[in-house]
Structure formats: structure tokens, C-alpha cells
Amino acid sequence: MKKLNKNFWVGIIVALAFYGVVQVLLTTGIFTDVTRSMLLLIGVNIMLAVSLNLITGITGQFSIGHAGFMSVGAYTSAILTLDYNVPFIPGILAGGLLAAVFGVLIGMPTLRLNGDYLAIATLGFGEIIRIIMLNTEYVGGASGLSGIPAKTTWTMLFLFTLITVVVINNFIGSTHGRACIAIRENEIAAEAMGINTTRYKIIAFTIGALFAGMAGGLSAHTFYVITPGSFNFLKSFEIIVMVVLGGLGSTAGSIVGAVFVTLLYTYLREFPEWRMIIYSIVLILMMIFRPSGLLGKTKFSLGRFGKKEAKANDAISESSAP
């Protein structure tokens, strides 16, 4: 426990130092607007990847509907700040909360499913949310909402990202997180050991959806415009790709994956015709040659950085990740 605490505080200090450096670079104008919006995008993607990792990497519930939660959060907070003049932070929080409600709603009926069936059901839910937005005139239909005030600042984004990572990482380390890992490893055995699998699956979905919703709100307040099309299943795939490329089940991996994919996407933008082709080849090669992801199961750890989380988790890569 002591070690975890030390790691925790060092992590926080490193993150704050990073924040300070970027803040200085932004205020002195060394970082351009392009860099700034890329940083914001990276932050949003980290929130999405870390929250999906809780559902898929830790609890083992394969979900391809994460963009749906993001869209609920984005629309809710955008409507609140646009039409009801709600201040920024409560708006984002409300978006996250509504997304969490959807997390419960989606979690409950789909609990009977597992593996591929759950994946397809969540994909269906994500698409249904998109189609509802598409057909609701109040939220702008296909053309979406525009003129959302760009209130997401670097400081705000940093705070939300830090909170997401800290809360989810501490959850994973707690008794409840261990229960979730037990469900991932073997649901029947977990049930037999007295773990209320239903409850933990819903908890995972709810927390995951909460942070995805906040990420959605933040991204809506970064880019002025949201359309239903930007939250389709391709976006969900993108988030899964971040989690898997980084290393399924590792918070650090999700962060690295989110940064990697965002940078790859941004830099490939200069070659529009080749962008998706290169991206897809990277995906395929990565899965063939390093299916455990960039960091595997690595955890944040001092001194032993890079050492895989020993014993208990080693069997995972072979077994039942969905």
C-alpha cells in the first residue's frame, strides 16, 4: 500500500509538472493553436480510452458503443450551455451524469449477454442513440448543433483528465476493481466466490459512461460543432483501438494508446489519401506482431518501470479477454 501511495503522489507531481510546462509554452506562444487543439484532443481521447479500459480491459465486457455515451454527454452539456446558460463545469458534469444513467440502462438488459453478443448489442445501442439524435429536430438533426462556446481550456481539460485517470486507476486498485478483474478472468468462478457479478458489471458500465460523457462534453466545447455522424461506431472503434494498441487492461497503456493514435491521426492528415490506409496497416501489423499492445499489462510503477504486473495477470493475455 505504501508503494502505491508513493507511486500515486509521484504520478500526480509528474502530471502537474507536465501541466506547468505546457501552460508556460501556451502562454508564451511557443505552442500554436494547432498544437493546442491537438493537446485538447489528446486529453479527451485519454479520458475516453481510460474509461473504456475499465469496461473492456478490466471488467472484460466488450463494448463497441462508447461513442454513444460520449454523444449523450456532448449533446446534453452543449444544450445546457447553449439554451439554458448553465455554466461550463455544471454543464459538463450534467452531461457525464446523464451518460452514466444511459450506462445503467444499457448495462442492465445486456447483462445477460457476453463476449461477441454483448459487443454487437452495445454497437446497436450506440447506433440507436446516433439515429435518435439524427431524427430529433431539437438537437439540429443531421446538421447537428453549432455555435457551442469553445469554453474548454487547457487547464479545465487537464483537470478533468487527471480526475478521470486518478478515479479510475484508484477504482481498479481497490477491492471493487479486484472484483471486476475476477469477473474478467472467469465469471463463473467469480460468482462462485461470492462476487455479485451483475452489480460490478453495472458499476463498470456506469463509471465508464460517466467519464465518456464528460469527455464528450469537453470535446463539444472544444470544437464548436457536434453532429450525430461524429459519434458513429467508427468513433467507438477508434476508442477500442486506442485501448487495445496501448495494452488492454493497463491504464498507462490506454493513455499511451490515446496519445499514439491521436498523433498518428493528426500527422497522417498531411497525406489524406494515404491516411486511413497507413492507419489500417499499422493496426493489422500491430495485432499480428504485438497483440498485447504497446505496453502490455504494464502499470505505473517506480524503479521497476516496464516490468509486467507479475503472476496473477500473466495468464490473462492467453485466456478469456473477450
Place this chain on the structure above:
Amino acid sequence: MEYFIQQLINGISVGSIYALIALGYTMVYGIIKLINFAHGDVFMVGSFIGLYSAKYLANAGFSPVVVLVLSLVISMTISGLLGITIERLAYKPLRKSTRIAALITAIGVSFLLEYTGVLILGPQAQGFPDIMDKKQYTLFGTSIQVESNQVMILLTTIILMVILQYIVRYTKTGKAMRAVSFDVEAARLMGINVDRTISATFAIGSALAAAAGVIFGMTYNSVDPLMGVMPGLKAFVAAVLGGIGSIPGALVGGLLLGTVETEISSLGFSSWRDGVAFAVLILILIFKPSGLFGKNVREKV
């Protein structure tokens, strides 16, 4: 009533397309438990091959029926080979790895096909040549109309289904396919070449998707490199609806989904069509996860 039947006929012709694509999903899933997301894009490739061969053959002065049959055969052959290539290069190295890695690879292959298509063919839609003159037939003196195209679609689907049933039931490959889908290890022990059987499954599935692509082109007269995404997803829904792994299930699921969609559109909710398809999927998954024709598989401890 007549209007309803009219929509039913239209629905069946849309449904045949879903059914043909769904067969590929269901066969591949039945054997290697992989949701082959690239399947919808094989459908797209098949459609384009059909387009170019039909144009070429029509210019060479063949009669319409020959053009249709030949372009179907060419498209199915090349797409079948494409299916085998995809399986060999992308999925085979992953046979032993996790399901999620295989799924990500399938998504990667799907993007690769789509955007290679965009690179080579351009993102804009292209017109599909009219292979046959479209005629309208009126049924039994009522106002119900059937297009020659729809008759052709249904005929093609039925012929392909019969061939498929024959292959799966009576040929050696078909028996091997059933054995492998039942138990890979046992099949291997009995001397079945599992790799070759999986290749054959991909070839047949891809060929059927290509046929669906040609039919789709003829029905909607427009094809583009990203057209495979939605039909691919819907066909997957159809496969799940019928009970994934079951061939008659894919057929029934496809026809059912096509009909439901067309009826929804005809009631004036066409923009909700895709939503209804997914809602049907979720209801089926919740109440009968094994699908209409699926077997209940109990998890062993």
C-alpha cells in the same frame, strides 16, 4: 392490403441481398468465431468487379443474360480469391490470439479495403450499367407490380442457396466445414485439413457477398467504396437474428430484416429504418440470444 403485399415483395428483394451477405458472416463465425467486419467491404469489391466486367462484356456485344451470368461468375471468383488472401495474410497469424485482437484486425482489413478503394476509384459514387431492360409485371390483375430485376434477384438468390446447400450437405468440403464448426480439435484429429477448410469457408462466403454486391449494384444503380459499411452491419444483424452459425437462419434473418425495413420505410419512417434494425437486434439478443434458428449452447464450467 395490396400496398402491404407490394412492400412485402420489395422487402424480399432487399432481404435477399442481406441474406446473401449474412451467409458469409454466419459461416465464418460458425467456424472460427470471428465477426469478420471486412465482409461488407468484400461485398463492395464484388460490386465494383461486377460493374467493370459488366461494362466490358456489354461493350463486347454479349447478350444481357450472358453478361449477367459472366459478370456474376467473374466477380464471385475474384472476390473468393480475395477472401482467401485476406484470411491467409491477416487472420491466419491470429488463430491463437485473443478474440479482441482478431476483431481489431478485421476492422483494420475493413478500413484497408475501403480506403484502398477510395484511393483507386475515388470517393464519388459510380453508376452501375443497366444489364437488363427493366420491365414491370402486374400480378393477377391487381395493382401489385413486380420488376424483372426483383424476379432476377430472387432467382439468383435461390439458385445460389441451392448450390450452397448442396456444397454444405453433400460435398467433402461441406462435410469438413460442418465438422470443423462442430469441434476444431476433433476434426483435426480425424485428419481434416482445418486450414484448407477455413480457406474454403472464406472463399464461399466472399463469393456470395460478391454476388450480393452485383445484385445491389443492379438494384440501386450506384456503387461507391464506402457502400459496404451499412449493408455489412445489417447483414450481421440478419445473421444474429436468424441464429449465427445457421445457414437457413441467415436466409430467414435476411428476408425478415429486409421486410421489416421496407415496411418501416413505407410507413414514412425511412430515417428510422437503421434504428429499427438495431432495435430488433437488441430485442432478439435479450430475449433469445441464440437467434431464431440457433441452438442453445450452455457454458461449461
